[in-house]
Amino acid sequence: MPPVTASGVRAGWESLPADVRAGIEDLLGAPVVAAENQSGGFSPGLAARVRCAGGRRAFVKAVGTPLNPESPGLYRREIDVAAALPPEVPAPRFRGSYDDGDWVALVFDEVDGRMPHEPWRPGELRRVVDALAGLSASLTPCPVPSPRLARDEMRDLMLSYRTLAADPPADLDPWERRHLDRLASLAESALDVVDGDTLVHFDVRADNVLLSGSRVWFVDWPWAFRGAAWIDSVLLLKNAAFHGHDPEPYLADHPLLAGVDPAHVTAVLAGFAGYFAEAGRRPPPPGLPTVRAFQLAQHATTLAWVRRRTGWD
Incomplete structure (x- = not known):
């Protein structure tokens, strides 16, 4: 088994600034009533499966300069890529982004799936x-x-x-x-x-x-x-x-x-x-x-x- 796994210290939904949460909810079209934080990966930002009032589900990732000054730039790069992926690509569908200059968030369709086992089977x-x-x-x-x-x-x-x-x-x-x-x-x-x-x-x-x-x-x-x-x-x-x-x-x-x-x-x-x-x-x-x-x-x-x-x- 690998001695170290990929992990950062991730933010939770409730720890995001209120205006950032509001901006994400505008993208979603409804308030978030539940958020299941996801582990794994090297980012200090939020990675969460969310459920909205009315039942819509999505995956949200968000990061701001207070967490890591370089990470928002990476998220902006991902926005450019995600927006250009053809529908046949096996990647979650990108639905929109929020950017206030300090905080950047991306919204995707939720995939009902799981990460592979680690170590790999x-x-x-x-x-x-x-x-x-x-x-x-x-x-x-x-x-x-x-x-x-x-x-x-x-x-x-x-x-x-x-x-x-x-x-x-x-x-x-x-x-x-x-x-x-x-x-x-x-x-x-x-x-x-x-x-x-x-x-x-x-x-x-x-x-x-x-x-x-x-x-x-x-x-x-x-x-x-x-x-x-x-x-x-x-x-x-x-x-x-x-x-x-x-x-x-x-x-x-x-x-x-x-x-x-x-x-x-x-x-x-x-x-x-x-x-x-x-x-x-x-x-x-x-x-x-x-x-x-x-x-x-x-x-x-x-x-x-x-x-x-x-x-x-």
């Missing part, structure tokens, strides 16, 4: 791995006008080993330290292969998935950009490795990965290993006390997979 993991092929097809060509681009959005992440190499931490993994320059070059090479014409979610993991009957839904889209169709599958298998699964058997027969040069997959994974190593050593941001421990835990499993794939001594 093999059957549920296989369902989501397979569902990514359909997700990719529904998002190609990229439906978002003027989207952010993979090479730009991934640049800093893929250059994390360059940052570490400039001043290697004393507690860096010995194998990682020995191959630091090679890892930096490998990760940087990913920037030449990540472009494409698919809208990439870029945060596919267990707590951003809902299972409902035979359907798989993908939620939380603030990081989305236009890029290669196979990126999300690599991220999901990185999360599977974090939960103790061997990701390699899923690579050979996956329709989005079978034709991808293995070196490209390894390069992206190396970039993430470097990012987790570098970001995990930073102070935690406001409202997210466990995010650095989560990143360092992911570093360990991602680095182990990179070491296995490179075969370097």
Whole structure:
């Protein structure tokens, strides 16, 4: 079982400012009479299933600068993406947003589903791995006008080993330290292969998935950009490795990965290993006390997979 799970310190419905609650209720068309707060994910904001007077149900997420100064900007990014998703995309339907300059809220149709079990169960993991092929097809060509681009959005992440190499931490993994320059070059090479014409979610993991009957839904889209169709599958298998699964058997027969040069997959994974190593050593941001421990835990499993794939001594 992973040593750390994805979790922030979330706000509850009643803790939101009264004018923010009123603005959300205007979007909903009726007062909220019940709110069931949801756990999981790295956000200090509200995530709640709500029931309104008259019976309407919805999912609401909201965050403000008092909770975390960066989070409202991410929610605004998600508004742009959510508003552009075609109806056939397996994502909850976006119904509207509230933005007063400090607080941002999004309203979606409620999905009667649950997150996969953590750690991943093999059957549920296989369902989501397979569902990514359909997700990719529904998002190609990229439906978002003027989207952010993979090479730009991934640049800093893929250059994390360059940052570490400039001043290697004393507690860096010995194998990682020995191959630091090679890892930096490998990760940087990913920037030449990540472009494409698919809208990439870029945060596919267990707590951003809902299972409902035979359907798989993908939620939380603030990081989305236009890029290669196979990126999300690599991220999901990185999360599977974090939960103790061997990701390699899923690579050979996956329709989005079978034709991808293995070196490209390894390069992206190396970039993430470097990012987790570098970001995990930073102070935690406001409202997210466990995010650095989560990143360092992911570093360990991602680095182990990179070491296995490179075969370097």
